[in-house]
Amino acid sequence: MPPLRLDSERLLLRPPQEADSPAIVSLIAEWDIVKNLSRAPYPYREEDAREAFARHQEGRARGTDFTFTLVRKSDGALIGKCGLHLQQSGFEMGYWLGRPYWKQGYATEAAARVLAFGFGELKADRIRAGWFHDNPASGRVLKKLGFVPDGADQHDCLARGHSVYCNLMTLSREDFARRCAA
Numbered sequence: 001m002p003p004l005r006l007d008s009e010r011l012l013l014r015p016p017q018e019a020d021s022p023a024i025v026s027l028i029a030e031w032d033i034v035k036n037l038s039r040a041p042y043p044y045r046e047e048d049a050r051e052a053f054a055r056h057q058e059g060r061a062r063g064t065d066f067t068f069t070l071v072r073k074s075d076g077a078l079i080g081k082c083g084l085h086l087q088q089s090g091f092e093m094g095y096w097l098g099r100p101y102w103k104q105g106y107a108t109e110a111a112a113r114v115l116a117f118g119f120g121e122l123k124a125d126r127i128r129a130g131w132f133h134d135n136p137a138s139g140r141v142l143k144k145l146g147f148v149p150d151g152a153d154q155h156d157c158l159a160r161g162h163s164v165y166c167n168l169m170t171l172s173r174e175d176f177a178r179r180c181a182a
């Protein structure tokens, strides 16, 4: 499969590269980020970034992982990741940004582009996402994108070492299309 690159107004979304690992670690390796993710360990080391890269690459070849590295167009800064992962119930979206890039609308912008890719190229009917009860910023991002509540469960969090109450959200193709048209 050729490398997939997507564009949004301020961001380039490109496939992860192993050479990103040091920059990824310099951004992700803090408690306030990994405590909100399912599969990121704490502490987070460069070997963890390389393992994540290998998982993304293998998953992309199988059509089960479409993770993008987010690069800011204005200065080429790597700012985080956003992607879709195929689970039993369909695609789930995940994202994180380095702290210097929070609260500037980048997560919402990147996720909107990834959702357009998921509904358009991957033909998903529905995309799901979840946010831990103590991470309202992520809940707000999903709400802004049109996601609606779809239950809750206890979800494993590797960094915390235990499961965490997780709000589940879902977005249908129709609701996404309506939102884009509005």
Ligand SMILES: CC(C)(COP(=O)(O)OP(=O)(O)OC[C@H]1O[C@@H](n2cnc3c(N)ncnc32)[C@H](O)[C@@H]1OP(=O)(O)O)[C@@H](O)C(=O)NCCC(=O)NCCS
Binding pocket: 032, 033, 034, 036, 037, 094, 095, 096, 097, 098, 101, 102, 103, 104, 105, 106, 107, 108, 109, 130, 131, 132, 135, 136, 137, 138, 140, 141
């Ligand atoms: C969650 C995260 C991705 C948000 O990224 P971001 O680029 O700051 O998001 P945006 O700027 O697009 O939108 C954030 C929204 O949350 C709001 N927000 C921020 N902190 C908040 C808080 N503590 N409580 C409620 N809302 C909050 C912002 O005001 C903004 O809403 P607004 O546009 O209506 O003002 C980022 O904080 C992050 O990477 N956190 C750590 C990893 C993580 O949580 N990943 C998601 C796992 S589900």
